[in-house]
Amino acid sequence: MLRQPAIRRLAQLPTRSPFQSRVQSRSLLSRRSSRTHGRPVENLNIRQLSEQSEEYQRNRRIFLWCGTVAGVVSFIYTSYKIAVELSKPVQLDSSLPSTDPLAGPSGGADRKVVVYDEEGREIVPTGNSTVPTFPRTIDLPDYTGPISSSSNSDSADPSTIPTLTSPTTEYTLVGLGLRTVTFINLQVYVVGYYVATSDIAALQAALTKKINPIATTLVPGEREELRALLLDPVAGEQAWDELLRSGIPARSAFRVVPVRDTDFHHLRDGFVRAIQARAPTVGSPRAGTAAEDEAFGEAMRQFRAVFNRGSVPKRKELLLVRDETGRLSITYGGDRRAGRQLIGVVEDERVSRALWLNYLAGKKVASEPARKNIVEGIMEFVERPVGTVASQVVPVINAKP
CATH class of the missing domain: 1.10.287 (Helix Hairpins)
Structure with a gap:
């Protein structure tokens, strides 16, 4: 009797199927997992x-x-x-104030630089790889002649070639530059202007008096005025024409060294065109002056005959020398074996004057870099007292070009 109530109570309990048990267990696990999701988790x-x-x-x-x-x-x-x-060489006077008479236009910074080669000779760099240097000074004899203008051999008459015992005159480099032609600036030769060292004083005095008649040297402002005068196409040509007519400088020379193989005919054609372009300036024949016409024509024939020769290899020297009378002497060579050989002389001073003006002044010159460099060399002269040779170069011992 005691078991019946117990059985009855068990029967009243709700019955659960196995599926319901599994669902209940999963819900318990799900609640657990949901609680774990609340923790910070980093997804990598x-x-x-x-x-x-x-x-x-x-x-x-x-x-x-x-x-x-x-x-x-x-x-x-x-x-x-x-x-x-x-x-770089040390500019010895670069610290001088611009107002000092011995100071250059830029305190000495524009001075040409001379170095000594391995044999102790003074040379000036040209900036060209084929002809890298020019001698600072050259010694030239007083060439005498005339020699036959009809000679067209490659060597001059031995009787007209100065011997080694001939007295020589020292010439100092004033300026140099490169000659180019055509619109592509084809390089032809390097040209340098030399003046007899003993004649520099007269050139100093003449140029100084053009700016200040009572001065013996020019101050920076006056030098700028002279520079502008010499670079002016018209005034510069007039100034140089007057100087050359009066024999100042008395002795000077242009040294021409080709940077490529050429020949005398090409050089002659360029020189002849330059002379003809300067003919009105130098006083060439005018209408009604038959004697002058004939004399000038004969001088030009002599000049052309001098260049009736063959080839001119690069680095060979051609020297145009003008003496105190205006006579033009032309030498060729310059190497150590044969030396310089006199190949022609032209007596008419108008020929040499026209050639000189072709490099020194005018609207169109043979080499504008050479003209500007020559003017800068002139500035080196006039900044020193008249009668002293301008120290236009600063030596650097044992330097190689």
Whole structure:
């Protein structure tokens, strides 16, 4: 009897199927998992992290290589600049004030530089690789003649070639430059203007008096006025024409050295065109002066005959020398074996004067760099007291060109 109530109570309990048990267990587990989701969790993308690391390392390597290259380039550039600065000669008077009569237009910075070659000779760099230097001074004899204008051999009459015992005169380089032709600036030759050292004083005095009649040297402002005068196409040509007519400088020369192989005919054609272009200036024949016409024509025939020769290899020297009478002497050679040989003389001073004006002044000159460099050399002269030879170069001992 006691069991019946218990059985009855068990029967009243709700019955659960196995499926309901599994659902209940899952709900319990689900509640547990939902509670765990509340914790902070970091989701990592391994592939993305790997790509970011590779990109960082790549950028780091690029940055390090750029720094290395920049350091090497800066080191090389700095070393080069130091070497260039150390190779420059010291300008001995560069610290002089601009108002000092001995100071150049830019404190001495524009002075030509002369160096000594391995044999101790003074040379001036030209800036050209084929003809890299010109001698600062040359010694020339007093050429005598005339020689036959009909001679067209490659060597002059031995009786007209000065011997080694002939007295010589020292000529000092005033300025030089490169002659170019055509619109592509084809380089032809380097030309340098030399003046007899003992005649520089007369040139100093004449140019100084043109600006200040009572001065013995020109101050910077006066030098600028003279520079403008000499560079002016009209005034400069008039000034040089007056000087040359009066025999100032008494003795001078143009040294021509080709930078490429050429021949006498090409050089002659250029010189003849220059003389003809300057004919009105130098007082060439005018209408009604038959005697002058005939004399000038004969002088031009003599001049052309001098160049009736063959080839002129590069680096060979052609020297045009004008003496105190205006006579033009032409020499060729200049090497150590044969020396300079006199190949022609033209007596009419108008020929040499026209050639000189072709380089020194006018609207169109044979070489504008040479004309400007010659003017700067003149400035070196007039900044010194008259009667002193201008120290237009600053020597650097044991320097190689």
